[in-house]
Amino acid sequence: MSNATTGSRKIFSLPAVTPSTSVNSVSLIHVLSLLADDVLALRGAAFPVHRKYAREALRQVVVIREFLADVVAEALPASAFVGLAELHVALQKLGHLLRDLARPGARLWVLVNSDRVSNNFRALFRSVATALEVLPLGAASPEVMELVQLVAEQAWKAEGGTLPSDALAARIVWSALALFENGIEPDPIDLNDLMEHLQIRSWSDCSEEITFLEDLFFDCEENEAASIGSLEALMAYCRATLFDADDHNKRTGGNQFKALHRPVNHVNLDDLRCPISLELMLDPVTIATGQTYDRASISKWLKSGCLTCPVTGKKLTDTTFVSNYAVQHLVEQLCASKNLSFPEPNSKQKRDGSKTATPPSSAAAGAMKMAAAFLVRKLAFPTSLEQRRAAFEVRRLSKSNVFNRACLVEAGAVPWLLHLSSSMDSSTQDNAMAALLNLSKHPSGARAIVEVGGLGLVVDVIRLTFKVEAQQNAVAILFYLSLVEEYRAAIGDLPEAIPLLVELMREGSYRGKKNAIVTIFGLSLCSSNQVKILESGAVPALMALLSGQEKGNLANDSMAVLAKIAEHPDGTAKILCYDGAISRLVEFFRSTGTSRSGRESCVSALLSLCVNGGAEVVELLRSMPVVMPPLYSLVTEGSPQAGKKARSLLNRIHEV
Incomplete structure (x- = not known):
């Protein structure tokens, strides 16, 4: 069975090391004391599930620790090793099991695995009882000896089975999943009771559960996906309908997305x-x-x-x-x-992203459809607070789950998010644009944005918004839409779209420039956009990026767009009008900071310039012998397509 990990250990796995027979009693007593102290450090932890067993385990370890502190190790006979070794194993396993029970994100998973957990406790209690019975208790004081005997007797009598309160909570889980499967919403009172039993009392607590179950889902076997996915969907439904993100916002200083906008740290x-x-x-x-x-x-x-x-x-x-x-x-x-x-x-x-393309179970599908419908109703609320909360939740649910995106689009989230894209509340606008970006990655989401007339609204965000994050997300939305052939012309038909993108290439932030460049590339694949791109001043902006302060990736991206522009005679003419264009391209081609893909794009551009620009361009390249070594290198080390273009360019240069 697949399990999420706790450090390097999988949850519910209880590895333990048996001490070597060469270890003396003094050392073994010391190690056992450390193990007992490690377990007792969990006394302040919350145990929402299996409280009775957890308390009993800790009580036993308290008595064991008293025995270890009271006994004189030197007085122990050699036969004591058997009992001490058994305790060594039992304490390790008890520590693992109690940590699993105390883990915040695993509460629901512990609950639905109650039988397994209770059986583990019962087996460990008997191991403790066995160890205590064979220990030479005469080495301890009469008071401690009597206490140890009592614990051993009680440990033998410990009964297994799920506790009544846990069983009731588990029934709520299975009942809710059955209702989801039949398209019926569970009673929120029951779900609140479940959350209270598990001590899940905030949006952040619920998110911890979802993260844990998500990790479990991607690590599980195929036959486990349905049950784990159903539990994850249940928690997602509870987070959307029972909690809001205000507690999370407060913990992050009022800006829940601060981490998302750090250059690399935010990347998943x-x-x-x-x-x-x-x-x-x-x-x-x-x-x-x-x-x-x-x-x-x-x-x-x-x-x-x-x-x-x-x-x-x-x-x-x-x-x-x-x-x-x-x-x-x-x-x-x-x-x-x-x-x-x-x-x-x-x-x-x-x-495996494809694991989220379809729902793992009918219960998971029902839960997500109902959560999506609930959130869309919230998006339509007249209060900005409810709208902001709903937009944030849509953003989170659509972040990486393909089926969630489909459900949200089907529920009608796109029109309301587009409406909120012009919100005067910057946080609401930011959430709405980030959610739209996630949905635009799904075919139905991209289609919905275009069909409801959202292209103009997205462009307006680029033009009017003062918050950089919302503007960058708007450009990224255009990028994903530009990947669909039928939408490229529609984007280009908006009078301000291409000029705004070119302006961002000149004056935007790094990410803004990056998004603008790749979007222009996508739009350039549509013939009706090529003239508009040229007339908007794209060539000077791109040429400037080849040798600007942002050398490197932006330059490589810019070169790819220039190569596409150069394929057409009008584009070639615009590039050649730029003062020192060929020298600039050759310099870029020779630069050690240019990536392989950048060099390949540059060769493609130079070849197109020779084809469309004629003998004058060829003669200019012929007068620059520094271009030859990297060209020959590309012939032997580049991709087949790049090598072919490099050979063709060399042939033109060598022609007399």
């Missing part, structure tokens, strides 16, 4: 892993469905004859790729911040 590693290989995406590409994969993995997938999107299951009528330079930059920035080349993913970070 799972978002940077390919859903196919589960490795960091070193060459990320986005396909027609809007999903991003590592180029090698998705290429192998398609070559094997699978013409569907691995995550959404949607049939691919268009198998072309669009390089996702935004994701590539995040991976490179992350590695640079850690002083690593490319780290190997660990097992906990491996997440």
Whole structure:
């Protein structure tokens, strides 16, 4: 059975080390005392489930500790080792089990595994009783000896089974899941009773449970997914309907998203892993469905004859790729911040995103649909407080779960979030735009934004908002929409869309520039947008980024857009009008800071300039011998496509 980990140990696993027979009694008594103290340190912990067993275990350890403090180790006979060794194992296991019970995020999981937990306690109590019976109690004082004998006798009599209060709480869980399965909302009084029993009293407490169950879900076997996913959905429903995020906001100084906007620290590693290989995406590409994969993995997938999107299951009528330079930059920035080349993913970070594309059970589906409907009703409330809370919850639920996104779109969240995008409350606006960004990653979400006339509202946020985060999310929404061929022209038809993106490339923050560049790239794939991009001054802005202070990833991204622009005669003409354009491109091509993808884009641009610009461009390149070594290097070390273009460019340069 799969379990979430507690440190390096999986929950409900109770590993223990048996002491070596070479250990003397003095050392063993000392180690046992330390183990007992470690267990007794949990006396102040909350035990919402199995309270009676936890208290009994701690009472036994108190008596054991008194015995260990009272006994004279040197006076113990050699035969005492058997009992002491048994205690050594039992104390380790009791410590593990009590820590599992005290773990805040695992309360619901402990409850639904009550039979297993109670059986563990019963077995451990008997181990303690066995150990105490074989110990030479004469080595202790009469008072302690009498107390130990009493504990041993009671430990033998300890009964197993789920406690009545826990059984009642568990029945609420199973009843709620059955109601979800049948499309019926559970009684909120019952759910409140369940939360009170588990001592889940705030939004943050509930979130801890969801995080734990989510980790468990991604680490579980296929036959466990339905039950774990159902419990996670139950907690998500409770968080949405019973709690609000105010307590969480207060704990984070009133800005619940402060961490989200730190350059690298906010990044979720799972978002940077390919859903196919589960490795960091070193060459990320986005396909027609809007999903991003590592180029090698998705290429192998398609070559094997699978013409569907691995995550959404949607049939691919268009198998072309669009390089996702935004994701590539995040991976490179992350590695640079850690002083690593490319780290190997660990097992906990491996997440199969396709596991969330469909509900794990009908109960989970029912719970999420009802939670989505509840939140949409809250979004429609006339009070800004309720709207802000609902928008924040939508943001959280849609962050990484594909099915959650589908439910929220189906429930009608998109129109209300678009309405809140113009809210005068900056927090509400920020939450709404972040939620819309998450929903835009789902095909139905992107479609809903366009069909309800949301494109203009998104552009208005870029133009009018004073909060950088909301503006950046708005640009990111346009990026995801630009991945859909039929929406590219609609975005370009908005008079202010492309000029605003070009302005962001000039004056925006790093992330703003990044999002604007990749969005312009997506829009450039539509022929009707090409003239608009040129007329908006994109070429000078992109050329400036090639050698500006933001050298590196922004320059590589800019080069990719310039390569696309250069494919057309009008684009070539605009680039050649820029003073020193060819020299600037050659300098970029030779720079040690230019990535492989940047060099490949540059070769593509230079070749297009030669084709469309004629002999004058070729002659200019011929007069720059410094371009030759990196060109030959690309022929031998670049991708097949880049090598082919490099050879073609070399042939043109060498032609007499």
